Amino acid sequence: QVQLVESGGGLVQPGGSLRLSCAASGIIFSTYTMGWYRQAPGKERELVARIRSGGDTTYADSVKGRFTISRDNAKNTVYLQMNSLKPEDTAVYYCAAGSGMPYWGQGTQVTVSS
16 A cells, blocks of 8 residues: 655744655555645645656746756655745645655645744
8 A cells, every 4th residue: 555644844934944754654655756736725636756766856936046956765654855945835745656656645735934
């Protein structure tokens, strides 16, 4: 059974940083594309960042230069380092696995507010 468990969300002031983690089980992690998505209230879910098995990365324009996705295949974990956070980054952040993203975590809330 595939499980993706996110952690690291919380409340942070504008300009602050957070690191999200997603621990995966039930898949051959090193072979999977992993992604971070987010959904803000009243908005559609959107891709934040994606990292392929070979390490190639893709970012949404809105987070380029501020967010970094990385993976540790030895720990079956993907990370999202978020710096210079803005109120518009407030959303539930989801981890996803697979080229078609068939597997999803339960989400972790990130709130950016003073």
